[in-house]
Amino acid sequence: MMERDLSWNVKNGLLFKKVNLRQYPNCESAWKLFVPNELRGKVIKECHDEVKAGHLGVRKTAFRVKQFYYWPNVIQDVKQYIKSCETCARFKTKPFIESQLVRNKVFGMVKDKMERCHMKSSNVYNKKRNVGSLQVGDIVWKRTKYLSNANKKFMAKLAPKFEKAVVTEKLSETVFRLNNIFGKPIGMWHIKDLKTL
Numbered sequence: 001m002m003e004r005d006l007s008w009n010v011k012n013g014l015l016f017k018k019v020n021l022r023q024y025p026n027c028e029s030a031w032k033l034f035v036p037n038e039l040r041g042k043v044i045k046e047c048h049d050e051v052k053a054g055h056l057g058v059r060k061t062a063f064r065v066k067q068f069y070y071w072p073n074v075i076q077d078v079k080q081y082i083k084s085c086e087t088c089a090r091f092k093t094k095p096f097i098e099s100q101l102v103r104n105k106v107f108g109m110v111k112d113k114m115e116r117c118h119m120k121s122s123n124v125y126n127k128k129r130n131v132g133s134l135q136v137g138d139i140v141w142k143r144t145k146y147l148s149n150a151n152k153k154f155m156a157k158l159a160p161k162f163e164k165a166v167v168t169e170k171l172s173e174t175v176f177r178l179n180n181i182f183g184k185p186i187g188m189w190h191i192k193d194l195k196t197l
């Protein structure tokens with residue numbers, strides 16, 4: 001039986017990391033959106049100097065980032081960012097009003113942006129295939145690969161064309177690791193050989 005890392009999940013093309021909620025006071029969800037390298041600066045910017053955020057310090061900025069997002073060494077990136085923030089250098093500290101509204105707005109913006117990126121890259125394929133949102137745990141039909149040489153011809157005709165399988169890992173938009181219905185790993189499969197139920 002293949003071991004699955006249950007602390008990661010892919011949903012609608014977005015990667016989520018499950019964290020230990022005990023380290024996140026006042027946080028509702030243990031699932032944090034993984035932010036790719038190129039968007040981390042934007043997330044920090046929104047959490048640190050968005051109009052109503054009022055240039056928070058390292059600790060508070062990192063806290064806000066980590067409420068919704070995950071990536072390794074958030075604190076280092078936040079430190080780096082604030083060190084180079086001109087407004088902070090000029091004004092040192094400012095009163096700050098914590099606003100759930102702002103946080104939700106920022107999260108929505110970043111999520112939308114990432115979803116749009118994802119849709120752009122998978123759109124062409126989905127138009128043809130209609131299996132765009134395969135997720136870990138989904139049950140799919142997998143094309144059977146019976147040999148088609150003369151000896152096997154008869155059997156191939158009788159054999160079912162598809163068999164059920166379970167998605168255990170999403171390796172890319174088009175490649176998935178599968179288990180058969182008995183929980184045995186059956187390797188990596190391209191989406192062209194899969195159908196949704």
Ligand SMILES: [Zn+2]
Nearest residue numbers: 055085087088
């Ligand atoms: Zn600042």
